[in-house]
Amino acid sequence: NAGVTQTPKFRILKIGQSMTLQCTQDMNHNYMYWYRQDPGMGLKLIYYSVGAGITDKGEVPNGYNVSRSTTEDFPLRLELAAPSQTSVYFCASSWDPNRGFNEQFFGPGTRLTVL
Amino acid sequence: AQKVTQAQTEISVVEKEDVTLDCVYETRDTTYYLFWYKQPPSGELVFLIRRNSFDEQNEISGRYSWNFQKSTSSFNFTITASQVVDSAVYFCALSTNTGANSKLTFGKGITLSVRP
Numbered sequence: 001n002a003g004v005t006q007t008p009k010f011r012i013l014k015i016g017q018s019m020t021l022q023c024t025q026d027m028n029h030n031y032m033y034w035y036r037q038d039p040g041m042g043l044k045l046i047y048y049s050v051g052a053g054i055t056d057k058g059e060v061p062n063g064y065n066v067s068r069s070t071t072e073d074f075p076l077r078l079e080l081a082a083p084s085q086t087s088v089y090f091c092a093s094s095w096d097p098n099r100g101f102n103e104q105f106f107g108p109g110t111r112l113t114v115l
Numbered sequence: 116a117q118k119v120t121q122a123q124t125e126i127s128v129v130e131k132e133d134v135t136l137d138c139v140y141e142t143r144d145t146t147y148y149l150f151w152y153k154q155p156p157s158g159e160l161v162f163l164i165r166r167n168s169f170d171e172q173n174e175i176s177g178r179y180s181w182n183f184q185k186s187t188s189s190f191n192f193t194i195t196a197s198q199v200v201d202s203a204v205y206f207c208a209l210s211t212n213t214g215a216n217s218k219l220t221f222g223k224g225i226t227l228s229v230r231p
Contacts, residue, residue, distance in 0.1 A: 040124070040224075042223040043206070043219075043221040045219070088158070103162045106160040108159050109158050
Protein backbone atom coordinates (compact mmCIF):
# COMPACT_ATOMS: atom_id res chain seq x y z
CA ASN A 1 0.00 0.00 0.00
CA ALA A 2 1.19 3.48 -0.86
CA GLY A 3 -0.85 4.99 2.01
CA VAL A 4 -1.68 8.65 1.48
CA THR A 5 -0.06 10.33 -1.50
CA GLN A 6 -0.02 14.02 -2.35
CA THR A 7 0.97 15.91 -5.45
CA PRO A 8 2.73 18.17 -6.10
CA LYS A 9 5.42 18.26 -3.43
CA PHE A 10 6.28 21.88 -4.09
CA ARG A 11 4.57 24.69 -5.93
CA ILE A 12 5.00 28.41 -6.39
CA LEU A 13 1.94 30.41 -7.38
CA LYS A 14 1.40 34.01 -8.29
CA ILE A 15 -1.27 36.00 -6.49
CA GLY A 16 -4.65 35.34 -8.07
CA GLN A 17 -3.72 32.06 -9.70
CA SER A 18 -5.62 28.89 -8.94
CA MET A 19 -4.51 25.33 -8.41
CA THR A 20 -5.60 21.98 -7.10
CA LEU A 21 -3.68 19.96 -4.54
CA GLN A 22 -4.23 16.27 -5.11
CA CYS A 23 -4.65 13.67 -2.38
CA THR A 24 -5.21 9.95 -2.81
CA GLN A 25 -5.37 7.13 -0.28
CA ASP A 26 -5.46 3.42 -0.95
CA MET A 27 -6.49 2.21 2.50
CA ASN A 28 -10.25 2.41 1.87
CA HIS A 29 -10.60 4.96 4.64
CA ASN A 30 -13.91 6.73 4.94
CA TYR A 31 -12.60 9.90 6.53
CA MET A 32 -10.23 12.30 4.84
CA TYR A 33 -8.85 15.64 5.98
CA TRP A 34 -6.91 18.65 4.77
CA TYR A 35 -4.67 20.57 7.16
CA ARG A 36 -2.35 23.49 6.76
CA GLN A 37 0.78 23.90 8.83
CA ASP A 38 2.19 27.35 9.41
CA PRO A 39 5.51 27.86 11.24
CA GLY A 40 5.12 27.53 14.98
CA MET A 41 1.36 27.13 14.74
CA GLY A 42 0.75 23.42 14.58
CA LEU A 43 -1.79 22.04 12.13
CA LYS A 44 -5.16 23.58 11.47
CA LEU A 45 -8.03 21.75 9.80
CA ILE A 46 -9.25 23.24 6.52
CA TYR A 47 -11.89 20.76 5.35
CA TYR A 48 -12.80 17.18 6.01
CA SER A 49 -14.94 14.48 4.47
CA VAL A 50 -16.75 11.57 6.09
CA GLY A 51 -17.29 9.73 2.83
CA ALA A 52 -17.78 10.14 -0.90
CA GLY A 53 -20.06 13.06 -1.63
CA ILE A 54 -19.90 14.49 1.90
CA THR A 55 -17.63 17.33 2.94
CA ASP A 56 -17.61 19.88 5.72
CA LYS A 57 -15.66 22.91 6.83
CA GLY A 58 -12.93 22.80 9.40
CA GLU A 59 -11.33 25.61 11.35
CA VAL A 60 -9.87 27.63 8.45
CA PRO A 61 -11.90 26.97 5.26
CA ASN A 62 -11.89 30.44 3.70
CA GLY A 63 -10.21 30.56 0.31
CA TYR A 64 -10.46 26.82 -0.27
CA ASN A 65 -12.85 24.32 -1.76
CA VAL A 66 -12.96 20.55 -1.75
CA SER A 67 -14.83 17.72 -3.39
CA ARG A 68 -15.04 14.00 -2.71
CA SER A 69 -16.34 12.09 -5.70
CA THR A 70 -14.63 8.82 -4.75
CA THR A 71 -13.47 7.17 -1.55
CA GLU A 72 -9.86 7.41 -2.67
CA ASP A 73 -9.54 11.05 -3.75
CA PHE A 74 -9.94 14.30 -1.87
CA PRO A 75 -8.59 17.27 -3.87
CA LEU A 76 -8.19 20.73 -2.36
CA ARG A 77 -8.81 23.72 -4.62
CA LEU A 78 -7.39 27.22 -4.23
CA GLU A 79 -9.32 29.58 -6.49
CA LEU A 80 -7.56 32.92 -6.01
CA ALA A 81 -4.23 32.36 -4.36
CA ALA A 82 -3.17 34.88 -1.74
CA PRO A 83 0.15 35.26 0.15
CA SER A 84 -1.68 34.20 3.34
CA GLN A 85 -2.10 30.76 1.81
CA THR A 86 1.64 30.18 1.77
CA SER A 87 1.93 27.09 3.94
CA VAL A 88 2.57 23.38 4.01
CA TYR A 89 -0.56 21.38 3.28
CA PHE A 90 -1.15 17.91 4.63
CA CYS A 91 -3.80 15.45 3.62
CA ALA A 92 -4.77 12.68 6.04
CA SER A 93 -7.19 9.79 6.24
CA SER A 94 -8.62 7.52 8.91
CA TRP A 95 -11.22 4.84 9.55
CA ASP A 96 -14.64 5.80 10.84
CA PRO A 97 -14.04 7.45 14.23
CA ASN A 98 -17.49 6.34 15.37
CA ARG A 99 -16.23 2.77 15.50
CA GLY A 100 -13.42 3.50 17.87
CA PHE A 101 -11.08 6.16 16.78
CA ASN A 102 -8.10 5.18 14.72
CA GLU A 103 -5.13 7.36 14.11
CA GLN A 104 -4.96 9.59 11.08
CA PHE A 105 -2.43 8.66 8.43
CA PHE A 106 -0.76 11.63 6.82
CA GLY A 107 0.58 12.25 3.36
CA PRO A 108 4.06 13.73 2.83
CA GLY A 109 2.77 17.27 2.42
CA THR A 110 2.74 19.95 -0.29
CA ARG A 111 4.81 23.08 0.25
CA LEU A 112 3.01 26.01 -1.40
CA THR A 113 4.40 29.51 -1.82
CA VAL A 114 2.26 32.36 -3.11
CA LEU A 115 4.18 35.38 -4.36
CA ALA B 116 -14.21 23.74 22.49
CA GLN B 117 -11.07 21.70 22.83
CA LYS B 118 -7.54 22.89 23.20
CA VAL B 119 -4.05 21.45 23.40
CA THR B 120 -1.21 23.38 24.99
CA GLN B 121 2.42 22.53 24.51
CA ALA B 122 4.06 25.21 26.59
CA GLN B 123 7.61 24.22 25.67
CA THR B 124 8.50 25.49 22.22
CA GLU B 125 12.11 24.36 21.88
CA ILE B 126 14.19 21.91 23.88
CA SER B 127 17.85 21.14 23.37
CA VAL B 128 19.58 18.22 25.06
CA VAL B 129 22.80 16.30 24.72
CA GLU B 130 22.64 12.76 23.46
CA LYS B 131 21.80 10.17 26.13
CA GLU B 132 19.95 12.65 28.29
CA ASP B 133 16.33 11.95 29.19
CA VAL B 134 13.79 14.52 28.06
CA THR B 135 10.10 15.02 28.81
CA LEU B 136 7.74 16.81 26.46
CA ASP B 137 4.69 18.26 28.16
CA CYS B 138 1.13 18.30 26.87
CA VAL B 139 -1.92 19.75 28.59
CA TYR B 140 -5.37 19.43 27.08
CA GLU B 141 -8.84 20.87 27.59
CA THR B 142 -12.13 19.29 26.66
CA ARG B 143 -15.62 19.01 28.08
CA ASP B 144 -16.18 15.58 26.60
CA THR B 145 -15.80 12.52 28.77
CA THR B 146 -14.72 10.36 25.84
CA TYR B 147 -11.68 11.56 24.00
CA TYR B 148 -8.43 10.40 22.47
CA LEU B 149 -4.93 11.76 22.82
CA PHE B 150 -2.13 11.35 20.31
CA TRP B 151 1.51 12.11 19.83
CA TYR B 152 2.98 12.63 16.36
CA LYS B 153 6.59 13.11 15.35
CA GLN B 154 7.63 15.35 12.46
CA PRO B 155 11.30 14.77 11.56
CA PRO B 156 13.23 17.25 9.42
CA SER B 157 12.03 15.43 6.29
CA GLY B 158 8.57 16.83 7.03
CA GLU B 159 6.25 13.86 7.21
CA LEU B 160 4.05 13.25 10.25
CA VAL B 161 4.61 9.96 12.01
CA PHE B 162 2.06 8.54 14.40
CA LEU B 163 3.55 7.51 17.76
CA ILE B 164 0.73 6.68 20.13
CA ARG B 165 -3.00 6.89 20.80
CA ARG B 166 -4.58 6.82 24.25
CA ASN B 167 -8.28 6.93 25.07
CA SER B 168 -9.73 8.73 28.05
CA PHE B 169 -10.70 5.53 29.86
CA ASP B 170 -7.21 4.11 29.91
CA GLU B 171 -4.87 5.90 32.28
CA GLN B 172 -2.22 3.25 32.23
CA ASN B 173 1.18 4.54 31.34
CA GLU B 174 2.79 3.05 28.29
CA ILE B 175 6.35 2.23 27.43
CA SER B 176 7.66 1.45 23.98
CA GLY B 177 11.41 1.05 23.89
CA ARG B 178 12.95 4.39 24.84
CA TYR B 179 9.57 6.13 24.67
CA SER B 180 7.10 6.36 27.50
CA TRP B 181 3.87 8.24 28.03
CA ASN B 182 2.29 9.42 31.27
CA PHE B 183 -1.46 10.12 31.09
CA GLN B 184 -3.00 11.85 34.10
CA LYS B 185 -6.64 12.87 33.87
CA SER B 186 -6.44 14.70 37.20
CA THR B 187 -4.09 17.25 35.67
CA SER B 188 -5.30 16.88 32.05
CA SER B 189 -1.82 16.01 30.94
CA PHE B 190 -0.34 13.52 28.53
CA ASN B 191 3.42 13.83 28.77
CA PHE B 192 5.98 12.08 26.60
CA THR B 193 9.41 11.03 27.83
CA ILE B 194 12.33 9.95 25.70
CA THR B 195 14.95 8.04 27.65
CA ALA B 196 18.58 8.11 26.55
CA SER B 197 17.85 10.48 23.69
CA GLN B 198 19.54 10.04 20.33
CA VAL B 199 20.29 12.42 17.49
CA VAL B 200 17.60 10.69 15.42
CA ASP B 201 15.04 11.86 17.96
CA SER B 202 15.54 15.42 16.75
CA ALA B 203 12.15 16.47 15.40
CA VAL B 204 9.05 18.48 16.09
CA TYR B 205 6.64 16.62 18.34
CA PHE B 206 2.92 17.32 18.30
CA CYS B 207 0.35 16.39 20.88
CA ALA B 208 -3.22 16.17 19.58
CA LEU B 209 -6.72 15.64 20.96
CA SER B 210 -9.87 14.24 19.42
CA THR B 211 -13.29 13.78 20.92
CA ASN B 212 -15.39 10.90 19.72
CA THR B 213 -18.39 12.90 18.63
CA GLY B 214 -19.19 11.48 15.25
CA ALA B 215 -18.57 13.79 12.34
CA ASN B 216 -16.90 16.24 14.65
CA SER B 217 -14.15 13.80 15.58
CA LYS B 218 -11.35 16.01 14.38
CA LEU B 219 -7.83 16.34 15.66
CA THR B 220 -6.86 19.49 17.51
CA PHE B 221 -3.10 19.90 17.50
CA GLY B 222 -0.81 21.70 19.86
CA LYS B 223 1.76 24.05 18.38
CA GLY B 224 4.51 21.49 18.63
CA ILE B 225 7.81 21.19 20.48
CA THR B 226 11.07 21.32 18.57
CA LEU B 227 13.51 18.87 20.10
CA SER B 228 17.19 19.10 19.21
CA VAL B 229 19.47 16.32 20.36
CA ARG B 230 23.15 17.22 20.10
CA PRO B 231 25.85 14.59 19.78
